[in-house]
Amino acid sequence: MRIVVLTGAGISAESGVPTFRDADGLWEGHRIEDVATPEAYEAQPTAVQRFYDDRRKSLAGVEPNPAHVALARLEEVLGEDLFLVTQNIDDLHERGGSQQVAHMHGELLKAWCRSCDGRVPWTGELADFPPCPRCGVSELRPDVVWFGEIPYGMDEIQRRLLRADLFVSVGTSGAVYPAAGFVQLAASCGAKTLELNLEPSEGTHFFSEARHGRAGDLVPVWVDEVLRSYGF
Ligand code: BJW
Numbered sequence: 001m002r003i004v005v006l007t008g009a010g011i012s013a014e015s016g017v018p019t020f021r022d023a024d025g026l027w028e029g030h031r032i033e034d035v036a037t038p039e040a041y042e043a044q045p046t047a048v049q050r051f052y053d054d055r056r057k058s059l060a061g062v063e064p065n066p067a068h069v070a071l072a073r074l075e076e077v078l079g080e081d082l083f084l085v086t087q088n089i090d091d092l093h094e095r096g097g098s099q100q101v102a103h104m105h106g107e108l109l110k111a112w113c114r115s116c117d118g119r120v121p122w123t124g125e126l127a128d129f130p131p132c133p134r135c136g137v138s139e140l141r142p143d144v145v146w147f148g149e150i151p152y153g154m155d156e157i158q159r160r161l162l163r164a165d166l167f168v169s170v171g172t173s174g175a176v177y178p179a180a181g182f183v184q185l186a187a188s189c190g191a192k193t194l195e196l197n198l199e200p201s202e203g204t205h206f207f208s209e210a211r212h213g214r215a216g217d218l219v220p221v222w223v224d225e226v227l228r229s230y231g232f
Pocket of ligand 1: 013036087144197199
């Protein structure tokens, strides 16, 4: 069985990482659609860098939760038959044990140089506009995908969706495309589809099955079900 799992901010919520669109969401009073854009960065580069610097720093204080760990357990058994794609820019899947993670909206622990187009691991701050370690120009920004930019790895994601037997969406509101459209693409190619989310997402009616509750409860139960079907 080939499974594609898409995760969003809800899977990291129980680890203490704020989501985007819940009441206590990340931008406090700003719509993420207004601030997570290249235009917002051009207008207020230092403020945007500080926002990501703070989030990068806060990664040190959070840990993966049972949902991340369960998906890593699933990968151990399924190997290449599991494709894990996340909209999250944190590293909690990796720290939970997942080996292969497609970060379609980029990674907080990487910086992208707008001068040389290089991508470098980054754990420090960017608000003081340090020089790029590759070219020396001070044009580093967080290696994340803002509105209007093209998400990473779309060819591979699409390839995996087209031949998936099961598509599972975990902890995402279904408000942001192209990720919000994955369920329809997978379903149109015959995949079963399952939503695991705290509440019905915007696209909940596209799923053949939906379970509502906390990811830390739902994901381990679902993974156990799959592993039992494999004889574990
Ligand atoms: C729990 C829980 C618990 C809570 N357990 N669950 C008009 C129509 C259609 C599309 C467009 C349009 N106008 C423009 C577009 C395209 C645009 C778009 O979608 N806009 C929308 C506003 C409509 N998209 C883009 O621009 C994208 N690029 C693009 O389309 O390029 C064209 C192209 C595509 C493909 C091929 C070729 C070309 C880029 C989108 C970039 C999004 N970037 C951000 C910021 C990343 C950096 C950062 O982290 O700061 O990505 S925005 C933000 O939203 C972030 C997230 O990854 C993304 C999704 O959010 P997510 O994960 O769903 O979080 P929430 O908070 O929304 O939901 C959390 C859910 O969890 C909730 O449902 C809770 O209930 C639940 N939950 N606790 C389980 N314990």
